[in-house]
Amino acid sequence: MQVLTVNLDDRSYPIYIGEALLSQPELLTKHIRGRQVCVVTNERVAPLYLDKLCESLSAYQVSRVILPDGESHKTLDVWASIFDTLLSERHNRTTTLIALGGGVVGDMTGFAAACYQRGVDFIQIPTTLLSMVDSSVGGKTGVNHPLGKNMIGAFYQPQCVLADISLLASLPPRELSAGIAEIIKYGLIADYDFFVWLENNIDALMRGDVPALSYAVQRSCENKADVVAQDEREGGLRAILNLGHTFGHAIETAQGYGNWLHGEAVGAGMAMAADLSWRRGAISAEELQRTLDLLTRANLPTKAPADMTPAQFMELMGVDKKVLDGRLRLVLLEAMGKAITTSEIDLAMLQQTFDACKADT
Amino acid sequence: MQVLTVNLDDRSYPIYIGEALLSQPELLTKHIRGRQVCVVTNERVAPLYLDKLCESLSAYQVSRVILPDGESHKTLDVWASIFDTLLSERHNRTTTLIALGGGVVGDMTGFAAACYQRGVDFIQIPTTLLSMVDSSVGGKTGVNHPLGKNMIGAFYQPQCVLADISLLASLPPRELSAGIAEIIKYGLIADYDFFVWLENNIDALMRGDVPALSYAVQRSCENKADVVAQDEREGGLRAILNLGHTFGHAIETAQGYGNWLHGEAVGAGMAMAADLSWRRGAISAEELQRTLDLLTRANLPTKAPADMTPAQFMELMGVDKKVLDGRLRLVLLEAMGKAITTSEIDLAMLQQTFDACKADT
Known part of the structure; x- marks a missing residue:
């Protein structure tokens, strides 16, 4: 223990x-x-x-x-x-x-x-x-x-x-995947070594291997505890824990709570955040692809629902808590293993992300 | 100001x-x-x-x-x-x-x-x-x-x-009285000098005299702030602020919220607490009478409703927050201007207080 x-x-x-x-x-x-x-x-x-x-x-x-x-x-x-x-x-x-x-x-x-x-x-x-x-x-x-x-x-x-x-x-397999979404998040936002470990151990996690799961839970909790200890009441730093969540909440709201699992929505949301981070030049095309590959190997969606329009995303993201005084703030990657929050969002790029990350109908 | x-x-x-x-x-x-x-x-x-x-x-x-x-x-x-x-x-x-x-x-x-x-x-x-x-x-x-x-x-x-x-x-006169009930409480639990001031100034308060009210509000807030600063989350000392409240809550619950004003119920509850404190020998008969007189001059009840039985009081006091692990605790006076909390309650004396503090039918 x-x-x-x-x-x-x-x-x-x-x-x-x-x-x-x-x-x-x-x-x-x-x-x-x-x-x-x-x-x-x-x-x-x-x-x-x-x-x-x-x-x-x-x-x-x-x-x-x-x-x-x-x-x-x-x-x-x-x-x-x-x-x-x-x-x-x-x-x-x-x-x-x-x-x-x-x-x-x-x-x-x-x-x-x-x-x-x-x-x-x-x-x-x-x-x-x-x-x-x-x-x-x-x-x-x-x-x-x-x-x-x-x-x-x-x-x-x-x-x-x-x-x-x-x-x-x-635990049903879908819920295992949903949990792995948040685990991948810690690798992306704060712990590149852990991201690499996940690339090497995703199959063990997916088959429910206890030592692998124990390690992943421990490392995830350590990463989260580290961030929370620095910012218990979400004054600033803690917001990076929301990577993928602003997009994800919009998906959950649009689809009705419970139709997508939270972790699934976060999976698609992280794919969108990674896509936008790549468009901003913060990560390479290869790093974006590695992110999408890891999500895919965890059986997680990397696309938003086909029926969601950019206008709907913007509307739903407008009531999200992450919006300060009406201004859209997003958590994005600055590099693999490092997240930032920013309100400097190029709306044209965001539009491209919506287009690129939409499931085929 | x-x-x-x-x-x-x-x-x-x-x-x-x-x-x-x-x-x-x-x-x-x-x-x-x-x-x-x-x-x-x-x-x-x-x-x-x-x-x-x-x-x-x-x-x-x-x-x-x-x-x-x-x-x-x-x-x-x-x-x-x-x-x-x-x-x-x-x-x-x-x-x-x-x-x-x-x-x-x-x-x-x-x-x-x-x-x-x-x-x-x-x-x-x-x-x-x-x-x-x-x-x-x-x-x-x-x-x-x-x-x-x-x-x-x-x-x-x-x-x-x-x-x-x-x-x-x-403010309607009944509500002014209800506020004065809590003001009298601070005199009783923590500030004998203020109790004496209230005996001398109760008529000014009752006619809405602004300087008198300002002073009473200030002194009450000071007393409460003093207690709260020592015990923000009600670990111990702060409980003395509940003088009259355990009895009072029972009255409010029995009568249905809103029929008695909170301050009125606390007024009758303080009369009961003072009565029990006198029976325990903590205050003199004269001090009990001064307490009842001050409440009466503030147009506050000093008796519980005629239709409330001791059994009903005990039942209603049993779900009160002030009960720790099923044991009845009460705030009582140790002296004029000094309150204590105690779970050493003589049930026969409590019964006498219920009898003595019941309104005539």
């Missing part, structure tokens, strides 16, 4: 990464300070792991909340249902919420923990590769609004994260 | 206290960092002060949200409507929310600011005496849940508070 610490002063916390961690309840219990626990999960994960987790917590008063599965349910109403259980089962301020699931469960549970009685403890047990390498580091919690993703939320750090690689065995 | 600073490291902020402050827009604008502002108010306050405030903000993109008036509307649904306006009018992360109203507007606006895009700036312009001396200091924001008051919220500090005493001229 690897233990990685996310350094955030008095909000620092450990990430445990390894096999069969769910069979080591002491990893959890040493982070639970009260006598009450509320496990929040979803309909898909509950039959797989909920009983096992609850059995290991038999020393506590354990409540269970089972949310509907999927990004379309990441709403204020579903989030509010967590409070109904907490209050009717009389959870007090010393309770601990445990998120057992992917990013949606983690984001909603963390946001519920941030707001229940103005803040209680929570623990993340990510069950998808995406949530292990993305939402488990950084403290971003929240829900969607019909007018925008993640528009309502809080920065709130967990007490610990348990990244049990064994749980990934039950 | 008095300027009081609430000291909370990088979250410190000033409270401006004085007459006609709404005519000095520079007090606000120096705390607005973006180009967008959203004023949140309610149906009662809007006709009185909204246009005047918006005129002074003509240099900004100003949105308006007018909420229904009253504690019964302090719900997640009404709160969520603030986001509809923010998003449809494209407010970004540099926007500033301005709460123009009483405690309900302040709590909901502050909580919306805490959560919109994971946190934007906000400014409080309290329009009631209660909100000037209570919710404008301390950063408690939130909404009610059918199963408990203020159960969902955040600790979130404003950029500044503008306590314009002139606004109190439009």
Whole structure:
């Protein structure tokens, strides 16, 4: 087992990464300070792991909340249902919420923990590769609004994260790919050596090789923790973690949440960001091609949906949080393994990227 | 004008206290960092002060949200409507929310600011005496849940508070009294000299005398700021601010939110806390009587509703946040001007207090 610490002063916390961690309840219990626990999960994960987790917590008063599965349910109403259980089962301020699931469960549970009685403890047990390498580091919690993703939320750090690689065995291949999209992102934005490692190990990751996945999760979390420690509340640097996300959010919004997986949209979004970076002269044609090849080997899309127009992209990118005072800002590559944010966008080049990155009808 | 600073490291902020402050827009604008502002108010306050405030903000993109008036509307649904306006009018992360109203507007606006895009700036312009001396200091924001008051919220500090005493001229007498309840609380829990000042000046306060009100607001905010600075997130000391609130919340819940004003319920709750403190030998019969007299001169109730049984009190106090791991904790007086929290409650004495503090049928 690897233990990685996310350094955030008095909000620092450990990430445990390894096999069969769910069979080591002491990893959890040493982070639970009260006598009450509320496990929040979803309909898909509950039959797989909920009983096992609850059995290991038999020393506590354990409540269970089972949310509907999927990004379309990441709403204020579903989030509010967590409070109904907490209050009717009389959870007090010393309770601990445990998120057992992917990013949606983690984001909603963390946001519920941030707001229940103005803040209680929570623990993340990510069950998808995406949530292990993305939402488990950084403290971003929240829900969607019909007018925008993640528009309502809080920065709130967990007490610990348990990244049990064994749980990934039950993950559908599409979701494995979606997680690898974010892993590739860390290589692109901050860690060229890791990008090269990914080129050499993508097949092992795709077949679910545990040591390869453990290493990829660890290195991804290290990279993210590094950025987050420097900029917890997204004042500047942290924005580079959004490579591909502004394009990706536009795709997700246009297609309706949940039709494209978040990681798939980010995959296509990174292809678009890499394309625009190449047009700006920041990376070579060969480097662009290596990026597209790696995404393709991870079974990720490198094109936006055929029916999305440039006008639609611009409209949807206009309500994105990454827009400061109405001005479009994008995360682009300055080189392989180095990202920047810029508002100096040549709209003609952007148009060429939209044209080049559109799927054939 | 008095300027009081609430000291909370990088979250410190000033409270401006004085007459006609709404005519000095520079007090606000120096705390607005973006180009967008959203004023949140309610149906009662809007006709009185909204246009005047918006005129002074003509240099900004100003949105308006007018909420229904009253504690019964302090719900997640009404709160969520603030986001509809923010998003449809494209407010970004540099926007500033301005709460123009009483405690309900302040709590909901502050909580919306805490959560919109994971946190934007906000400014409080309290329009009631209660909100000037209570919710404008301390950063408690939130909404009610059918199963408990203020159960969902955040600790979130404003950029500044503008306590314009002139606004109190439009306040109904019942609400003036409700504000004085919290003012009396500061005398009881932490400032005996102020309690004596209140005994000597209660008539001036009750007739709306501006210098007296300004002094009472200032001294109350100083007392609260002092406690909050020592315990921002309610780890211990801060609980003394809840004198009368555990009883008071039970009354509010039993009567339905909004039938008793919060300050009225706290008035009766403080009478009950003082009664129990006397039974424990902490204050003399004469000091109890002085407390009841001062509450009475402020037109505040000193008795619980006739139809509330001890069993109902206990039940309702059981879901209160002040209960730690199922054990009843109460804030009581150790002496006049000094409060403590204790879980050593003699239930027979508590029963006597319920009997003694029940209104005649």
